[in-house]
Amino acid sequence: MADDPNDRRAELQRRARDLAAMRGAVAKPAQPEPEAEAHPPLAEVEATATAAAVGAEARSSGLLDLLVSLFKPKPTQPQRPVPVAIPAEGPSFTILVAALSGDADGQAATALNQALSARPAFKVKAIPRLYQLERLDDPAQVAGVSLNTRHAVAEEDADLLVWGEFGKDGYRLRLATASNDDERAASFGTTTRIELPAELGEGPSNLLYAACLAAVEVPTEAHRNSIRRLMPAAAAQVESLAAKPPVQMSMGQQRSCQLVFGHVATINAMVVPPEETNLWFDKAINAYRQAQRRLARTDPTWETGLIHKHIGAVLSAKAERSKDPAPLLEEAIKEWRQAVECLPRALMPQEWASAQVRLGVALYRLDLKTGQTELLRESVQALQATLQVYSRTETPQRWAEVMHNIAQVLEVYGDQLKSTEVLKRSIDACHSVLEIRTRERGPLSWAATQNTLGSALFLLDRHSTGAGHLAEAEAALAAALEVFQTHGAKGPAKVAAKNLGHVRKLAESRKTRQVIEPHWLDDPDSK
Structure with a gap:
């Protein structure tokens, strides 16, 4: 006998009422809706x-x-956050890749281009021009290729040029920027060779990437922020490669790997938090020394000189950030002296002169901390020697920079000796510099020279018992202070203001001590 549909309907209604009762029995006060992953409710x-x-x-x-x-019950839908579109970080630097000598079919340059293009921070542009440097100890060739590569960077409005050659052992690359600041720490230039195997695997590619970051100039705050953001990770990536270069690398490639990491670690030391700075400076020095140990007896002595130069630059940079710089400056001076001895002036004049300048400046800074007058004599000698390379006609800006350094040393030297003759030499040097440095073309360098001039005039007046130089000193210092303040140079402005205060204080004290002689001393009728 078939079931009555009405009986089934009645049974379903009864079960529905039972379910409703059960839901009411287990109901709780209002609770937050359960997450999607939670167990379903009893009902x-x-x-x-x-x-x-x-x-x-x-x-x-x-x-x-x-x-x-x-x-x-309807299942609870999880509240998913609405995804926020994060704009992609655009390229921070424009890198030029030149054609490579020895790369007949262009495949090596293409691989190099691809390795750099894979880095989001770089916008890479290939250029067909070829730059060759057969001998690093050929002054004319070095000067010519340095000038041409700098011009290429400037013409393309780029940040860096990668150029060099490709041979059976792999790549031998160099990096160029628009300027020629070979005196800064971790300067690449023509002397730093990046030697890499033919196959650009992960390790060599990371090293080249970190080297490019370390070599670029940072003229704007945006550039500086990019380096602060990118450099620490890039340096950490290549540290193990430099600590233990693969045995498959040639000795030259291993040495290059460690020297380049020294540059990378130096730049990284300047962007990491202060508590990490010394650690990275020490890593740089250690890397340079490891590279030095891989030099063979048959390698030219100037290779050793270049490494001494790099170590001296790191020690000087470390001293600038130290509360007790004197011991570090003493170490740096030893390195600079060795660099000068190993670098042949006739064959590598620019490198030799650069080392002499750094030696002279380090000696001057050490004297300011220790008061050892003999250091100033050596400082003047080192700086004056560079004028054999830097001439007023051919390199006027570099000549003016060295002459200003000489003026600063002579100012301190003349003050210590209480020598008006030495102070007059300082003043004459400042006047010569101001013929090159003008307020219109370089206001800050002009103001720095005015500050040195004003200080030297003040000291000359003080040591010559009032020779009438205070008015000129006040004018020079006031002009320097105005420029520093206008350009937001707070540190130099503070120094100039302090010097100006000394001048005005001395001038005021002389006014109060001035004796007004009786008028009858000058009256002939009273005698």
Whole structure:
């Protein structure tokens, strides 16, 4: 006998009322909606069990589907955060890749281009020009290729040029910027060779990337921020490679790897938090010394001289950030002296002169800390020697920079000796520099020279018992202070203001001590 449909409907209604009662019995005060991953509520479990017991016959009933849907809670939908589109970081630096000598089919340059293009920080542009340097100890060739590569960077409005050659052992690359600041720490220039194997695997590619970051100039705050952001990770990536270069690398490649890491670690020391700075400076010095140990007896002595030069630059930079710089300056001076001895002036005049300048400046700075007058004599000698290389006609700006250094040393030297003759030499040097440095072309360098001039005039007046130089000193210092303040140079402005205060104080004290002689001393009728 068939079941009565009315009986089935009555049974379903009864079960629905039981479910409603059960939901009311387990109901709780308002609670936060459960997360999607939480267990389903009790009512949902009961509704599922009831629906299964009804069976296939009940599922065919539209009423059953309606009742189950009425009492089955809707699943809680998780609140997913709306994704925020993060703009991609655009390239920070424009890198030029020149054609490579020895790369007949251009495949090596293409691989180099691809390795650099894979870095989001770089916008890479290939240029067909070829730059060759056969001998590093050929002054004319070095000067010519340095000038041409700098011009290429400037013409393309780029940040860096990668150029060099490709041979059976791999790449021998160099990096060039638009300027020629070979006296700064970790300067690449023509003397720093980046030697890499023919296959640019992960390690060599990371080293080249870090080297490019270390070599670029940072003229704007945006550039500086990019280096602060990118350099630490890049340096950390290549540290293990430099610590233990692969044996598959040639000795020259291993040495290059360590020397380049020395540059990278030096730049990184300048951008990491202060508590990490000395650690990275020490890593740089250690890397340079490791590179030095890989030099063979047959290698030219100037290779050793270049490494001494790099170590001296790191020690000087470390001294600038130290509360007790004297011991570090003493170490740096030893390195600079060795660099000068190893670098042949006739064959490598620019490198030799650069080392002499750094030696002279380090000696001057050490004297300021220790008061050892003999250091100033050596400082003047080192700086004056560079004028054999830097001439007023051919390199006027570099000549003016060296002459200003000489003026500063003579000012301190003349003060210590109480020598008006030495102070007059300082003043004459300042006047010569101001013929090159003008306020219009270089206001800050002009102001620095005015500050030195004003200080020397003040000391000359003080040591010559009032020779009438205070007015000129005040004018020079006031002009320097105005420029420093206008350009936001707070440190130099503070120094200039202090010097100006000394001048005005001395002038005021002389006014109060001035004796007004009786008028009758000058009256001939009273005698």
